[in-house]
Amino acid sequence: MAIRLQDYEQIVGREEIAELSAFAERVRNKRLQNINSTAVGGGVAEILTRLVPLLGELGIEATWDVIKGDQAFFNITKAFHNALHGHPEEITREMLDHFQANTEANLGSLDLNGDVIVVHDPQPAGLILKKKEIGRRWIWRCHIDVSSPNPEVWNFLRPLVDQYDASVFSMPDFARDLAIPQYMVPPSIDPLSDKNKPLSQDTIQDVLDKYELDSTRPILTQISRFDRLKDPLGVIAAYRLVKRNYDCQLLLAGGGAPDDPEGEVVLREVQEAAASDPDIHVCLLPPFSDLEINALVRGSTVVMQKSIKEGFGLTVSEALWKKKPVVGGRVGGIKLQILNGVTGFLVHSPEGAARRTMQLLANPGLRQTMGENGHLHVKQNFLLTRHLKDYLFLMLSLDHPDEDIVQFYQA
Amino acid sequence: MPHSEPFVFNTERRLVVLTGQTARNLPELLAILKQISGSSVFYHTHEEYFLSRQFARHEFYNDFALWISEALQEEPLAEKLAAIDLLSFSTIRQIRERMVAEIAAFLESAGGRARECPPGDEFHFCRAKSFVVPTGIVARDLPDFLNRLPSVSNTSLYFHFFEARLRLERMTNDFSFWLSGIGQEALADEIDRLNPYAMTLEELRHRIIQLGRRRLGN
Numbered sequence: 001m002a003i004r005l006q007d008y009e010q011i012v013g014r015e016e017i018a019e020l021s022a023f024a025e026r027v028r029n030k031r032l033q034n035i036n037s038t039a040v041g042g043g044v045a046e047i048l049t050r051l052v053p054l055l056g057e058l059g060i061e062a063t064w065d066v067i068k069g070d071q072a073f074f075n076i077t078k079a080f081h082n083a084l085h086g087h088p089e090e091i092t093r094e095m096l097d098h099f100q101a102n103t104e105a106n107l108g109s110l111d112l113n114g115d116v117i118v119v120h121d122p123q124p125a126g127l128i129l130k131k132k133e134i135g136r137r138w139i140w141r142c143h144i145d146v147s148s149p150n151p152e153v154w155n156f157l158r159p160l161v162d163q164y165d166a167s168v169f170s171m172p173d174f175a176r177d178l179a180i181p182q183y184m185v186p187p188s189i190d191p192l193s194d195k196n197k198p199l200s201q202d203t204i205q206d207v208l209d210k211y212e213l214d215s216t217r218p219i220l221t222q223i224s225r226f227d228r229l230k231d232p233l234g235v236i237a238a239y240r241l242v243k244r245n246y247d248c249q250l251l252l253a254g255g256g257a258p259d260d261p262e263g264e265v266v267l268r269e270v271q272e273a274a275a276s277d278p279d280i281h282v283c284l285l286p287p288f289s290d291l292e293i294n295a296l297v298r299g300s301t302v303v304m305q306k307s308i309k310e311g312f313g314l315t316v317s318e319a320l321w322k323k324k325p326v327v328g329g330r331v332g333g334i335k336l337q338i339l340n341g342v343t344g345f346l347v348h349s350p351e352g353a354a355r356r357t358m359q360l361l362a363n364p365g366l367r368q369t370m371g372e373n374g375h376l377h378v379k380q381n382f383l384l385t386r387h388l389k390d391y392l393f394l395m396l397s398l399d400h401p402d403e404d405i406v407q408f409y410q411a
Numbered sequence: 412m413p414h415s416e417p418f419v420f421n422t423e424r425r426l427v428v429l430t431g432q433t434a435r436n437l438p439e440l441l442a443i444l445k446q447i448s449g450s451s452v453f454y455h456t457h458e459e460y461f462l463s464r465q466f467a468r469h470e471f472y473n474d475f476a477l478w479i480s481e482a483l484q485e486e487p488l489a490e491k492l493a494a495i496d497l498l499s500f501s502t503i504r505q506i507r508e509r510m511v512a513e514i515a516a517f518l519e520s521a522g523g524r525a526r527e528c529p530p531g532d533e534f535h536f537c538r539a540k541s542f543v544v545p546t547g548i549v550a551r552d553l554p555d556f557l558n559r560l561p562s563v564s565n566t567s568l569y570f571h572f573f574e575a576r577l578r579l580e581r582m583t584n585d586f587s588f589w590l591s592g593i594g595q596e597a598l599a600d601e602i603d604r605l606n607p608y609a610m611t612l613e614e615l616r617h618r619i620i621q622l623g624r625r626r627l628g629n
Binding site: 019022023145169170173175176177178181183184187330331332340365380389392393394396397400403404405406407408 | 413421425426427428431432451463531532538539542543545574579
């Protein structure tokens with residue numbers, strides 16, 4: 001059954017939903033068109049799938065279109081993506097030409113009918129060329145970190161970005177010094193999705209049993225892809241240090257991408273490192289394992305996200321929402337989610353992770369307090385309803401570009 | 412002549428605006444601090460009060476002090492900035508000047524030595540774009556005001572106390588301003604002298620109600 005706006009009332013309260021409606025009232029006559037490059041897979045599609053219907057319920061005519069492109073185009077945008085993250089990539093004149101040709105093809109076929117047009121990420125960024133002809137308000141919503149990009153790609157994109165009315169980044173660290181206004185809109189988790197909804201103790205126990213985890217002993221868990229940047233070997237090293245003092249178990253669980261050869265290599269390394277210890281559980285989860293991930297996190301004692309480099313790292317919010325303290329690397333969006341010493345601990349090394357994990361294992365009261373704090377922190381900052389409200393504020397901002405304080409009076 | 416305008420409780424919601432200005436060390440922080448908008452200075456000295464988290468907060472409520480402590484580990488300066496009494500200033504410009512003076516003095520005493528933050532720990536200057544909306548709660552007179560105050564959100568309290576005085580440059584908080592207008596100058600003055608930086612918003616609410624009740628004689 002589809003999730004309705006009303007269903008969030010039980011979580012965020014009636015006032016919060018009423019406030020959403022009140023703000024929506026002020027932008028209700030506007031059409032909001034989202035454009036990205038894929039209808040399924042990836043965080044952007046996931047968030048649009050949830051946000052667009054909820055905006056509709058608030059009376060805003062929200063739509064979502066996807067640009068077309070051949071395989072060559074998507075190979076190019078993948079190279080762009082890597083280059084914007086600062087990886088060395090060879091960008092040729094032909095690639096830029098092909099990108100432009102693809103943009104023009106989409107300009108010819110897409111119906112740009114929004115009053116406010118939100119273009120997600122670099123792939124459709126060139127659609128802004130239509131602004132001269134049709135006007136409207138345009139927002140570039142950049143989900144990736146462009147703070148230290150390959151200059152060749154950035155110099156190509158920058159003149160396009162400069163034509164937007166505003167840009168949006170997930171956190172300050174991802175942004176650049178631009179001439180247009182830049183707003184921060186962090187991503188969010190959906191508290192009613194399979195990955196986050198409340199589960200019965202029986203369901204949690206069933207999943208723990210399925211993965212042969214012993215609920216009578218502490219379980220340390222990291223949920224992430226098998227990727228070196230998530231440092232799974234560092235997590236095993238931390239666990240081994242903890243294990244000297246605490247009879248605990250380690251769960252490393254995550255999905256794999258079939259087209260990611262490096263993921264397979266990392267998984268093998270992790271399996272080899274874990275082979276001698278029956279208390280280390282390495283689980284490659286199939287797609288659509290959200291409910292199981294939910295149960296595994298709820299059954300855990302301490303959650304880790306010991307990344308070396310991270311985008312936003314929403315797995316942290318997912319764990320905090322379940323009242324689990326998180327020990328995480330001091331990188332990317334993890335820094336916004338773990339308030340050091342309040343909702344978990346920020347660490348730099350396996351030794352640091354081990355020390356903080358032991359501190360938590362020694363102190364159930366601290367785990368509980370941090371868990372409660374984490375839940376409140378996520379409730380205030382990283383839930384879908386906040387994301388929805390930010391969309392309304394973005395629309396309002398376009399009407400008041402130069403005001404720091406926008407005063408509304410009783411409607 | 413006292414007026415009879417009711418008090419309209421507003422509340423504030425906001426979007427964070429990124430300025431794109433980033434500092435890696437104290438000289439960079441100082442250079443940006445001198446020219447960044449007052450709105451950004453206000454944001455970084457008041458964000459923690461605005462968030463009014465329901466749990467223990469950072470050691471430092473001032474973002475500059477927090478960064479100087481955590482990313483640069485220059486504790487003596489962090490401590491000094493955190494100890495600046497924001498209530499003693501009536502404009503954001505004065506707060507900025509005081510911060511600038513403290514940082515400049517520290518740099519001078521350090522003889523040009525300036526630590527770099529670890530990569531990824533830079534200070535990002537932000538500011539807020541605020542949307543101020545009526546809560547629908549309105550008070551007609553003092554007894555009504557005291558009855559309504561418990562049901563007003565912390566954000567609303569924050570807005571009328573912190574934002575009104577400094578960001579909106581009203582010189583005092585909105586409650587005191589209104590109370591003066593309805594002939595309650597003494598109470599207005601007592602509330603004006605409360606230090607909102609030294610208590611939680613819940614405590615602030617409690618103190619205002621207490622002072623008001625005392626004034627009414629119950």
